[in-house]
Amino acid sequence: MAMIWGQGELFPEANDSEVQRTKFLLDKYKDMLILMADYEAYEKELAMVAVDGEVARRIDQDDLHADKTANAVILIEKQRRVYEQYKFYTRSIFRAYGLIRDPEAKRAIERRFIDGYSYSETMQFFQRSAYSESTVKRKIAEGTAKIANTLKLWGFFEKDVFDF
Template sequence: MIELFPSITEQDKEQTKFYLKKYPDMKSLMKDFEKHASDMYQTDVEGETAKKESNEEYYSNKTANTVVFDEKRRLIYLEYKILSEAIERAVALIIDEEERKAMYYRHLRGYSYKEAMNFMPYTVSSKTFDRRLIEGLVSVTNTLKLWGVLEREWKY
């Protein structure tokens, strides 16, 4: 029987925390790939990166290995894009405005805990801010679980 709203587990929350922690790095790598993909490909062609893909090869096929490296990079980029867009949408769907702001500034913008608290509409205690982050995490986890993101097996 399929649940209309699948219940989340502690493991789901931990997985969501991991994704949120990696989000800024994913965005940075995606921007770099978008800006420098052709440069990276050219470096592989001209450099030593693609000389041998594995130690088992007796000779190097730089052209084929370059294509393989480039394809792996592109697949990683696409998976990061799927995951980061899902996270952004899940945060945007948080109903409570203060929870959404707390999650946005703390995780999507990557501000420190103290800096993120400064973006709240009024001065809040750290306990109140913690509650906003916890409830925001639950909301994002529920959304990602509902969309099947947490069950997806990421290859890269």
């Protein structure tokens, strides 16, 4: 069963804001993975800090007599929601990255975002392969657009929640 979008598009193209959102998420991809690994490794310690520490007391600065236990539960739940949101983002991005068919665009996206190298490190890597800076920029843009188009096809941007 094929899904059809508003104007009869079988394969919709991401608009500029969706491409920018994809680029933002790609820029944060490696950071999200690191934070997820940290959360998984230290989830119990984070919960203890929330309960025992002063963090829970400071959720609302205006509340002079805050219920520390209730605030700790709220803080723990917020951390878990952020973790789940990051998991949704990283899995979706990695799956969409896997569908890039152009090997040069895929390699450029991998080097820049999946492996987490800086822009200048990515350029240096590809210059050794005799690619010009403009070619690498174009391949990164093509890969980003492909990922954004795939995410749009999956309905990612409708599920994407900006407020945590």
